[in-house]
Every structure is written in structure tokens, then in C-alpha cells.
Amino acid sequence: MLDLVSHYCFAHLSSFKVTRSRRAWLLKNAKYADRAASGKFITIYPEDEGEFVQTVIDLAALLKDFAPGPYILSDRRWQASPVYYRYGAFKEIVKEISGQKCYCLQAPDGSWQEDQRCPYYYQPDFVQEPAELVRDNFQVKGAEISKLTAYQIKEALHFSNGGGVYLAQKNGKNYVIKEGRPRVWMVMARMPSAGSKKKRAG
Known part of the structure; x- marks a missing residue:
């Protein structure tokens, strides 16, 4: 994935950064990691809205054979691809x-x-999302619906990068629900901290 995306970014003179080691990437997906950063591997900074839309569409096609990773909570997923975006x-x-x-x-x-x-x-x-993305993104139309929506969530008793524990109600009964986020690894080993390297194409 890094080879494909980096070659694309260099060819299009797009700025990007990448999590620089496997350990740092695993650390992002650990149980008590920052939930807003979970699942993020490569971040691209487009020059304008046109480049943004084209990059989303191009990368989704380029990465169509890759399985999705953990859902990036802070972002919106583009169709069924491993490509996400946010403003x-x-x-x-x-x-x-x-x-x-x-x-x-x-x-x-x-x-x-x-x-x-x-x-x-x-x-x-x-901010308004580009019309092309709103029109063609079936994720915007609610293709993925959590089973938690069947319950009225009263409060979060505990939460982590791996999921949450919630107090909920359904049909007048109280429930304690434990959520497990798909494809989030419970990495508990001690690892040295690591940051990210920024690269500029060109």
C-alpha cells in the first residue's frame, strides 16, 4: 500500500505523511491509543478541492484489492475502500x-x-462536501448501520480504542452492552514511542 500510494503522490506532487514504522502503526491501534488516530497510516494534503476529489477516486481504484482496516472514527469512508477523508x-x-x-x-x-x-x-x-462525493458515496446514505442503533444508549460506562461499554435500554429493559470495534488489534506489548515523517513530493 505504501509503495502504491507514495508513487501516486510523487507523480502528482501531492504532500503526504506516513506512519514510519510497523511498531508505530500497531501502537496507533492499541487498546488505549487515541481513538481519533486509530487506523491512520498515510495522510495526504491536496492542494485544492479538485485535487482532493480526484485523489479520493483514484486511490480507491488503486487500493481496491486491499482489505479495510479499522474504521477511522474521525473521518468519512469513501464507498467500500480503505480511503477516508475529513476537513x-x-x-x-x-x-x-x-x-x-x-x-x-x-x-x-x-x-x-x-x-x-x-x-x-x-x-x-x-464547508460543503463536493457534489461528486455526496452523490456517489453510498456510505453517506447509511450502508453501514451499527447494531447499537437498536438500543437507546444512556451513557458510556467505559470506552477505549477497542470499543466501549454502554448502559442502554430496549423495550423498557436495561442492558449493559460491550462493543468490540472490528479490525482493531489489542496490542498490549510495551513499545517505544514513535512519530511520523512528513514527505514532500517533488
Whole structure:
């Protein structure tokens, strides 16, 4: 996958970064790793919206024979591929909003908004997804529905990168439900910390 994607990025002069070792990648998928980073291997920074749309479509075709990894909670999946996307700042810009310092991105009107890095897909209110992606992405239309939707979740009793334990109700009865996230490895071994390397095509 790295060979295919890196060759594509170099050929199209696209900036990207990659988790630089197998250990660092396994660490991202460990039970108590950051849920917002789980499953992320290669991140590409397109120049504009046109390049973004084309890259999503091209990579989905290029990687069609690869099995999906853990669902990237912070992103939206493109069809049934291992390609995900989200809207966010490329650089870490820290500003003060409502008395709190946080990572920010700039809206078209020049105002600063928090660059929310959540364990779920979040889209700023000033952003519209490209029509091509909305029209053709069956994931947007609810192709994958969690079995948890059959219950009314009252609260999370515990959660980790591997899933959560929830207090729920169904038909007037209380339940404790344990969720197991598919394809998330429970890596408990002690590993040295590792970061990411950034590469610039060209």
C-alpha cells in the first residue's frame, strides 16, 4: 500500500505523511491509543478541492484489492475502500476561543473556529462536501448501520480504542452492552514511542 500510494503522490506532487514504522502503526491501534488516530497510516494534503476529489477516486481504484482496516472514527469512508477523508487544518494553528486555547482553522469570512479532532466525523458549518462525493458515496446514505442503533444508549460506562461499554435500554429493559470495534488489534506489548515523517513530493 505504501509503495502504491507514495508513487501516486510523487507523480502528482501531492504532500503526504506516513506512519514510519510497523511498531508505530500497531501502537496507533492499541487498546488505549487515541481513538481519533486509530487506523491512520498515510495522510495526504491536496492542494485544492479538485485535487482532493480526484485523489479520493483514484486511490480507491488503486487500493481496491486491499482489505479495510479499522474504521477511522474521525473521518468519512469513501464507498467500500480503505480511503477516508475529513476537513481540517494542515498546520497546527493555536488560537484563543472563549478563553480557551485550541487548534483552529480559518473560515472564509476570516474568523477562527476550533479544528475539532473528535472520535467521530465532524464537518465545519461553512464547508460543503463536493457534489461528486455526496452523490456517489453510498456510505453517506447509511450502508453501514451499527447494531447499537437498536438500543437507546444512556451513557458510556467505559470506552477505549477497542470499543466501549454502554448502559442502554430496549423495550423498557436495561442492558449493559460491550462493543468490540472490528479490525482493531489489542496490542498490549510495551513499545517505544514513535512519530511520523512528513514527505514532500517533488
